């Protein structure tokens with residue numbers, strides 16, 4: 001117990017993580033593997049992120065079999081949704097709505113801009 005460092009709570013990525021990322025992106029042909037809920041097809045946009053299918057917190061490994069390529073947008077979306085409950089996301093959305101940059105994005109009805117998912 002005496003050797004436990006409370007400050008070192010962040011999980012470390014493996015030393016060869018950059019090589020794993022390259023492998024996964026190549027395997028998935030730099031295409032986002034996220035299956036869209038509306039079409040049932042893969043997103044297919046340019047992917048430059050690698051994501052754990054099963055979160056490390058839930059026992060997922062850093063092996064390529066547990067990794068998939070994601071586009072930046074889906075990666076951010078997934079990362080933020082993993083951060084907490086729906087109410088936390090709603091709180092964040094409300095807070096972001098106060099910023100001019102996000103106001104137009106969230107106000108989809110008025111701008112009639114198609115959602116990217």
Ligand SMILES: [Zn+2]
Pocket residue numbers: 032033034043044045070071072073074
């Ligand atoms: Zn995507």
